[in-house]
Amino acid sequence: MSTPRxxxxxxxxxxDLAAGSRAALSRAITLVESTRDDHxxxxxxxxxxxxGSAADAVRVGLSGVPGVGKSTFVEALGTLLTGRGLRVGxxxxxxSSVRTGGxxxxxxxxxxxLAADPNAFIRPSPSAGTLGGxxxxxxxxxxxxxGAGYDVVLVETVGVGQSETTVAGLVDTFLLLALARSGxxxxxxxMGVLEFAVVVAINKADGDRVVEATAAAxxxxxxxxxxxGRSAGSPAGSGGSGWSVPVLTCSGLTGDGIDEVWAAxxxxxxxxxxxxxxxxxxxxxxxxxxxxxRDELExxxxxxxxxxxxxxxxxxxxLAGTLPAPAAADAILRAFDAS
Numbered sequence: 001m002s003t004p005r006x007x008x009x010x011x012x013x014x015x016d017l018a019a020g021s022r023a024a025l026s027r028a029i030t031l032v033e034s035t036r037d038d039h040x041x042x043x044x045x046x047x048x049x050x051x052g053s054a055a056d057a058v059r060v061g062l063s064g065v066p067g068v069g070k071s072t073f074v075e076a077l078g079t080l081l082t083g084r085g086l087r088v089g090x091x092x093x094x095x096s097s098v099r100t101g102g103x104x105x106x107x108x109x110x111x112x113x114l115a116a117d118p119n120a121f122i123r124p125s126p127s128a129g130t131l132g133g134x135x136x137x138x139x140x141x142x143x144x145x146x147g148a149g150y151d152v153v154l155v156e157t158v159g160v161g162q163s164e165t166t167v168a169g170l171v172d173t174f175l176l177l178a179l180a181r182s183g184x185x186x187x188x189x190x191m192g193v194l195e196f197a198v199v200v201a202i203n204k205a206d207g208d209r210v211v212e213a214t215a216a217a218x219x220x221x222x223x224x225x226x227x228x229g230r231s232a233g234s235p236a237g238s239g240g241s242g243w244s245v246p247v248l249t250c251s252g253l254t255g256d257g258i259d260e261v262w263a264a265x266x267x268x269x270x271x272x273x274x275x276x277x278x279x280x281x282x283x284x285x286x287x288x289x290x291x292x293x294r295d296e297l298e299x300x301x302x303x304x305x306x307x308x309x310x311x312x313x314x315x316x317x318x319l320a321g322t323l324p325a326p327a328a329a330d331a332i333l334r335a336f337d338a339s
Contacts, residue, residue, distance in 0.1 A: 010046035017050070017148045022121065025148045029123060032140040035299070047140055050147035057089075057146045060265055061167040063157045063193060064177030069203045070156055071110040073177060073252035078111070080258055081152055082119040089145035090114070090122045091138055093157045093167060121150065135166050135291040142170060168196040169287050172277060173268045175199045175261070180209060180216035194224065198245055199264045205249035205257060213249045221247040243271050301336055310335035 013031070016024030032043040064070050078088045090111070114120045123141065138155060145153050155171055157163045168174045176197035200220060205213030224245055246264045250257030272280065301307055310332050317323035 010042050010049065013046055014049045014147070017144065020149055025121065025144060028144045029141050032144065033137055043140065047143055050143055057142075057150055058152045058265070058269060059142060059155070059171040059173070060152065061155045061157065061164070061171035061174040061196075062177065063164045063167070063174070064203070065179070068177045068179050069252045070177060073201075073203055073250070073258075074154055074156055075111040075114045076252040076255050076258050077262060078114045078120050078154065079117065080255070080262065082114075082117050086119070086151040087149060088114075088117075088120045089142075089148075089150040089153045090120065091141055091145075091153065091155045092122070092124045093138055093155060093163050121145065121148075135170065135288055136295055138167065139170050139288050164193050164196060166291075169284050169291075172272070172280065173198055173265050175201065175265065177201055177203045178216070178220060179204060180213040198243060198268050199261065200224070200245060200247045201257070201261045202247070202249045203252055206251035206254045210249070217247045217249050221245075243268060304336055304339050306335040306339040307332055 010031075013024055013028045017028060028046060031039055031046065034040065034043070062070060062074065074090055078090060081088050111122060115122055142153050142155070153171075155167050157167050164174075174196045176193060176199070178200060180202055200217075202213045202217045202220070224247065248257060248261055248264060250261050252258070269277065314323055314328040314331050318325060318328045
Protein backbone atom coordinates (compact mmCIF):
# COMPACT_ATOMS: atom_id res chain seq x y z
CA MET A 1 0.00 0.00 0.00
CA SER A 2 1.39 3.40 -0.99
CA THR A 3 1.71 6.14 1.62
CA PRO A 4 -0.62 9.10 1.11
CA ARG A 5 1.17 12.05 -0.41
CA UNK A 6 -0.10 14.32 2.36
CA UNK A 7 1.73 12.16 4.92
CA UNK A 8 4.95 12.73 3.02
CA UNK A 9 4.64 16.53 2.79
CA UNK A 10 6.58 17.97 5.76
CA UNK A 11 5.75 21.59 4.90
CA UNK A 12 2.02 20.85 4.84
CA UNK A 13 2.31 18.86 8.07
CA UNK A 14 4.18 21.69 9.79
CA UNK A 15 1.49 24.15 8.79
CA ASP A 16 -1.31 21.84 9.88
CA LEU A 17 0.45 21.18 13.19
CA ALA A 18 0.76 24.90 13.85
CA ALA A 19 -2.97 25.17 13.18
CA GLY A 20 -3.63 22.59 15.90
CA SER A 21 -4.78 19.71 13.69
CA ARG A 22 -4.96 16.45 15.65
CA ALA A 23 -5.07 14.46 12.41
CA ALA A 24 -1.86 16.15 11.25
CA LEU A 25 -0.25 15.35 14.60
CA SER A 26 -1.11 11.67 14.22
CA ARG A 27 0.27 11.64 10.68
CA ALA A 28 3.46 13.41 11.78
CA ILE A 29 4.04 10.93 14.61
CA THR A 30 3.53 8.06 12.20
CA LEU A 31 6.16 9.64 9.96
CA VAL A 32 8.80 10.03 12.70
CA GLU A 33 8.13 6.50 14.00
CA SER A 34 8.70 4.96 10.58
CA THR A 35 11.90 2.99 10.02
CA ARG A 36 11.91 3.63 6.26
CA ASP A 37 14.91 5.68 5.14
CA ASP A 38 12.82 8.02 3.01
CA HIS A 39 10.41 8.62 5.89
CA UNK A 40 13.30 9.36 8.24
CA UNK A 41 14.62 11.94 5.82
CA UNK A 42 11.21 13.61 5.59
CA UNK A 43 10.86 13.44 9.38
CA UNK A 44 14.19 15.23 9.80
CA UNK A 45 12.97 17.97 7.47
CA UNK A 46 9.78 18.36 9.48
CA UNK A 47 11.60 18.38 12.83
CA UNK A 48 14.14 20.91 11.58
CA UNK A 49 11.29 23.23 10.66
CA UNK A 50 9.63 22.79 14.05
CA UNK A 51 12.88 23.18 16.02
CA GLY A 52 12.91 26.86 15.16
CA SER A 53 9.65 27.46 17.00
CA ALA A 54 9.50 29.09 20.42
CA ALA A 55 7.70 26.14 22.00
CA ASP A 56 8.20 25.92 25.75
CA ALA A 57 6.04 23.08 26.97
CA VAL A 58 6.42 21.76 30.50
CA ARG A 59 8.00 18.33 30.06
CA VAL A 60 7.39 15.90 32.91
CA GLY A 61 8.62 12.32 33.17
CA LEU A 62 6.64 9.99 35.40
CA SER A 63 7.51 6.56 36.74
CA GLY A 64 6.63 4.11 39.49
CA VAL A 65 6.47 0.40 40.16
CA PRO A 66 3.70 -1.58 38.44
CA GLY A 67 0.43 -1.21 40.32
CA VAL A 68 1.23 2.24 41.69
CA GLY A 69 -1.64 3.75 39.68
CA LYS A 70 0.22 5.70 37.02
CA SER A 71 -2.59 5.69 34.46
CA THR A 72 -5.15 6.83 37.05
CA PHE A 73 -2.78 9.54 38.25
CA VAL A 74 -2.01 10.73 34.71
CA GLU A 75 -5.71 10.93 33.91
CA ALA A 76 -6.40 12.92 37.09
CA LEU A 77 -3.50 15.30 36.46
CA GLY A 78 -4.28 15.67 32.76
CA THR A 79 -7.94 16.38 33.46
CA LEU A 80 -6.95 18.97 36.07
CA LEU A 81 -4.70 20.74 33.58
CA THR A 82 -7.12 20.68 30.65
CA GLY A 83 -9.73 22.09 33.04
CA ARG A 84 -7.40 25.06 33.43
CA GLY A 85 -7.29 25.61 29.70
CA LEU A 86 -3.99 23.82 29.04
CA ARG A 87 -3.40 21.35 26.23
CA VAL A 88 -1.84 18.11 27.45
CA GLY A 89 0.04 15.44 25.52
CA UNK A 90 0.65 12.01 27.09
CA UNK A 91 3.33 9.66 25.81
CA UNK A 92 3.54 6.16 27.26
CA UNK A 93 6.90 4.42 27.01
CA UNK A 94 6.95 0.64 27.41
CA UNK A 95 10.44 -0.86 27.67
CA SER A 96 8.99 -4.35 27.22
CA SER A 97 8.52 -3.40 23.58
CA VAL A 98 12.32 -3.60 23.28
CA ARG A 99 11.75 -7.37 23.45
CA THR A 100 8.26 -7.82 22.04
CA GLY A 101 7.85 -4.89 19.65
CA GLY A 102 4.53 -4.05 21.26
CA UNK A 103 3.37 -1.33 23.59
CA UNK A 104 0.86 -2.01 26.34
CA UNK A 105 0.95 1.32 28.13
CA UNK A 106 -1.03 4.36 27.15
CA UNK A 107 -4.07 2.27 26.37
CA UNK A 108 -6.80 4.86 26.08
CA UNK A 109 -9.24 2.55 27.82
CA UNK A 110 -7.24 3.19 30.99
CA UNK A 111 -7.79 6.94 30.66
CA UNK A 112 -11.33 7.23 29.27
CA UNK A 113 -12.01 10.79 30.43
CA LEU A 114 -8.70 12.15 29.23
CA ALA A 115 -8.90 10.22 25.95
CA ALA A 116 -12.22 11.92 25.21
CA ASP A 117 -10.90 15.38 26.12
CA PRO A 118 -10.35 17.53 23.01
CA ASN A 119 -7.46 19.30 24.76
CA ALA A 120 -5.58 16.05 25.41
CA PHE A 121 -3.65 13.71 23.14
CA ILE A 122 -2.57 10.22 24.24
CA ARG A 123 -0.05 8.18 22.30
CA PRO A 124 2.07 5.10 23.04
CA SER A 125 5.73 5.83 22.25
CA PRO A 126 7.26 2.66 20.79
CA SER A 127 10.90 1.78 21.32
CA ALA A 128 11.55 0.70 17.73
CA GLY A 129 13.33 -2.31 19.22
CA THR A 130 16.02 -0.54 21.28
CA LEU A 131 16.35 1.92 24.14
CA GLY A 132 17.93 4.22 21.58
CA GLY A 133 14.64 3.87 19.75
CA UNK A 134 12.88 5.06 22.91
CA UNK A 135 14.97 8.20 22.84
CA UNK A 136 14.43 8.78 19.13
CA UNK A 137 10.68 8.19 19.03
CA UNK A 138 9.88 9.96 22.30
CA UNK A 139 12.11 12.99 21.79
CA UNK A 140 10.81 13.57 18.29
CA UNK A 141 7.20 13.16 19.38
CA UNK A 142 7.75 15.72 22.15
CA UNK A 143 8.94 18.16 19.49
CA UNK A 144 5.81 17.44 17.43
CA UNK A 145 3.53 18.02 20.42
CA UNK A 146 5.22 21.33 21.14
CA GLY A 147 4.92 22.29 17.49
CA ALA A 148 1.22 21.50 17.72
CA GLY A 149 0.84 23.91 20.62
CA TYR A 150 0.61 21.54 23.58
CA ASP A 151 1.45 23.22 26.87
CA VAL A 152 2.33 20.13 28.91
CA VAL A 153 3.90 16.84 27.84
CA LEU A 154 3.66 13.91 30.28
CA VAL A 155 5.97 10.98 29.53
CA GLU A 156 4.91 7.85 31.41
CA THR A 157 7.22 4.88 31.80
CA VAL A 158 6.38 1.48 33.24
CA GLY A 159 8.83 1.64 36.14
CA VAL A 160 10.98 -1.35 35.27
CA GLY A 161 14.02 -1.69 33.04
CA GLN A 162 16.22 1.25 32.09
CA SER A 163 13.79 3.46 30.23
CA GLU A 164 13.60 5.82 33.24
CA THR A 165 17.19 6.91 32.58
CA THR A 166 16.32 7.57 28.95
CA VAL A 167 13.14 9.48 29.79
CA ALA A 168 14.87 11.52 32.49
CA GLY A 169 17.20 12.76 29.76
CA LEU A 170 14.26 14.11 27.76
CA VAL A 171 12.20 15.99 30.36
CA ASP A 172 12.49 18.99 32.68
CA THR A 173 11.15 17.33 35.81
CA PHE A 174 11.08 13.66 36.81
CA LEU A 175 8.20 12.61 39.07
CA LEU A 176 8.21 9.33 40.99
CA LEU A 177 5.02 7.69 42.26
CA ALA A 178 5.24 5.32 45.22
CA LEU A 179 2.86 3.30 47.40
CA ALA A 180 2.36 3.33 51.15
CA ARG A 181 1.90 -0.38 51.69
CA SER A 182 5.33 -1.63 50.72
CA GLY A 183 6.88 -2.19 54.13
CA UNK A 184 10.26 -0.57 53.74
CA UNK A 185 9.45 2.45 51.56
CA UNK A 186 12.67 2.10 49.59
CA UNK A 187 11.87 -1.52 48.77
CA UNK A 188 10.81 -1.94 45.16
CA UNK A 189 12.18 1.47 44.15
CA UNK A 190 15.47 1.28 42.28
CA MET A 191 18.19 3.57 43.55
CA GLY A 192 18.79 4.81 40.03
CA VAL A 193 15.21 6.05 39.79
CA LEU A 194 15.53 7.81 43.15
CA GLU A 195 18.57 9.63 41.83
CA PHE A 196 16.51 11.13 39.02
CA ALA A 197 13.35 11.91 41.00
CA VAL A 198 12.89 15.57 41.86
CA VAL A 199 9.29 15.20 43.07
CA VAL A 200 7.94 12.11 44.85
CA ALA A 201 4.25 11.40 45.48
CA ILE A 202 2.70 8.61 47.54
CA ASN A 203 -0.33 7.66 45.46
CA LYS A 204 -3.60 5.99 46.55
CA ALA A 205 -3.81 8.20 49.64
CA ASP A 206 -7.57 7.89 49.97
CA GLY A 207 -10.12 6.38 52.36
CA ASP A 208 -8.58 4.56 55.29
CA ARG A 209 -5.13 4.74 53.68
CA VAL A 210 -4.61 8.48 54.18
CA VAL A 211 -2.88 8.10 57.56
CA GLU A 212 -0.75 5.27 56.22
CA ALA A 213 0.24 7.29 53.17
CA THR A 214 1.14 10.31 55.29
CA ALA A 215 3.40 8.15 57.46
CA ALA A 216 4.95 6.60 54.35
CA ALA A 217 5.69 10.05 52.93
CA UNK A 218 7.42 11.03 56.15
CA UNK A 219 9.46 7.80 56.19
CA UNK A 220 10.41 8.12 52.53
CA UNK A 221 11.47 11.74 53.01
CA UNK A 222 13.75 10.59 55.81
CA UNK A 223 15.11 7.78 53.66
CA UNK A 224 15.85 10.20 50.85
CA UNK A 225 17.82 12.40 53.23
CA UNK A 226 19.87 9.38 54.24
CA UNK A 227 20.44 8.36 50.62
CA UNK A 228 21.45 11.80 49.42
CA GLY A 229 22.74 13.36 52.61
CA ARG A 230 21.20 16.34 54.32
CA SER A 231 23.35 18.76 52.34
CA ALA A 232 23.95 16.71 49.22
CA GLY A 233 22.41 19.32 46.95
CA SER A 234 20.21 18.62 43.99
CA PRO A 235 19.40 15.18 42.59
CA ALA A 236 20.81 14.17 39.25
CA GLY A 237 19.10 16.00 36.43
CA SER A 238 17.42 18.59 38.64
CA GLY A 239 19.02 21.41 36.71
CA GLY A 240 19.73 23.57 39.72
CA SER A 241 21.08 23.69 43.25
CA GLY A 242 19.19 24.14 46.47
CA TRP A 243 16.24 21.96 45.49
CA SER A 244 14.92 19.74 48.26
CA VAL A 245 12.88 16.84 46.92
CA PRO A 246 9.31 17.10 48.24
CA VAL A 247 7.52 13.89 49.20
CA LEU A 248 3.77 14.44 48.89
CA THR A 249 0.60 12.37 49.12
CA CYS A 250 -2.15 12.21 46.53
CA SER A 251 -4.94 10.10 45.11
CA GLY A 252 -5.37 9.66 41.40
CA LEU A 253 -8.76 8.12 42.15
CA THR A 254 -10.26 11.05 44.07
CA GLY A 255 -7.99 13.83 42.79
CA ASP A 256 -6.90 14.79 46.29
CA GLY A 257 -3.39 16.23 46.36
CA ILE A 258 -2.98 16.27 42.58
CA ASP A 259 -2.93 20.07 42.59
CA GLU A 260 -0.14 20.08 45.18
CA VAL A 261 1.92 17.66 43.10
CA TRP A 262 1.55 19.88 40.04
CA ALA A 263 2.47 22.94 42.10
CA ALA A 264 5.68 21.16 43.14
CA UNK A 265 6.48 20.47 39.48
CA UNK A 266 6.05 24.15 38.67
CA UNK A 267 8.19 25.17 41.68
CA UNK A 268 10.94 22.92 40.40
CA UNK A 269 10.66 24.55 36.99
CA UNK A 270 10.91 27.99 38.60
CA UNK A 271 13.90 26.91 40.68
CA UNK A 272 15.78 25.89 37.54
CA UNK A 273 15.19 29.35 36.07
CA UNK A 274 15.16 30.18 32.35
CA UNK A 275 18.94 29.90 31.99
CA UNK A 276 19.15 26.65 33.94
CA UNK A 277 16.32 25.13 31.94
CA UNK A 278 17.89 26.23 28.65
CA UNK A 279 21.24 24.77 29.70
CA UNK A 280 19.60 21.50 30.73
CA UNK A 281 17.81 21.16 27.41
CA UNK A 282 21.03 21.96 25.53
CA UNK A 283 22.83 19.14 27.32
CA UNK A 284 19.89 16.83 26.69
CA UNK A 285 20.01 17.59 22.97
CA UNK A 286 23.69 16.63 22.84
CA UNK A 287 23.08 13.43 24.82
CA UNK A 288 20.20 12.66 22.47
CA UNK A 289 22.52 13.18 19.51
CA UNK A 290 24.74 10.34 20.68
CA UNK A 291 21.74 8.17 21.53
CA UNK A 292 20.55 8.60 17.96
CA UNK A 293 24.02 7.79 16.61
CA ARG A 294 24.13 4.56 18.63
CA ASP A 295 20.61 3.65 17.52
CA GLU A 296 21.41 4.24 13.86
CA LEU A 297 24.63 2.24 14.08
CA GLU A 298 22.75 -0.68 15.60
CA UNK A 299 20.14 -0.51 12.85
CA UNK A 300 22.85 -0.48 10.18
CA UNK A 301 24.54 -3.40 11.88
CA UNK A 302 21.31 -5.38 11.76
CA UNK A 303 20.72 -4.56 8.07
CA UNK A 304 24.26 -5.40 6.91
CA UNK A 305 24.37 -8.49 4.69
CA UNK A 306 28.11 -9.14 5.34
CA UNK A 307 27.43 -8.93 9.08
CA UNK A 308 24.56 -11.42 8.79
CA UNK A 309 26.70 -13.79 6.71
CA UNK A 310 29.57 -13.59 9.18
CA UNK A 311 27.23 -14.09 12.13
CA UNK A 312 25.77 -17.19 10.50
CA UNK A 313 29.31 -18.52 9.98
CA UNK A 314 30.67 -17.93 13.48
CA UNK A 315 27.53 -18.71 15.46
CA UNK A 316 27.90 -22.52 15.35
CA UNK A 317 31.54 -22.16 16.46
CA UNK A 318 30.58 -19.97 19.40
CA LEU A 319 27.79 -22.33 20.42
CA ALA A 320 30.17 -25.29 20.19
CA GLY A 321 32.78 -23.49 22.26
CA THR A 322 35.43 -23.67 19.53
CA LEU A 323 35.52 -19.91 18.94
CA PRO A 324 35.69 -17.42 21.84
CA ALA A 325 33.02 -14.75 21.91
CA PRO A 326 35.55 -11.86 21.65
CA ALA A 327 37.01 -13.41 18.49
CA ALA A 328 33.52 -13.83 17.03
CA ALA A 329 32.68 -10.22 17.87
CA ASP A 330 35.87 -9.04 16.17
CA ALA A 331 34.96 -11.01 13.04
CA ILE A 332 31.48 -9.46 12.93
CA LEU A 333 32.90 -5.96 13.42
CA ARG A 334 35.47 -6.50 10.66
CA ALA A 335 32.64 -7.52 8.34
CA PHE A 336 30.74 -4.35 9.27
CA ASP A 337 33.78 -2.10 8.76
CA ALA A 338 34.40 -3.61 5.34
CA SER A 339 30.80 -3.26 4.20
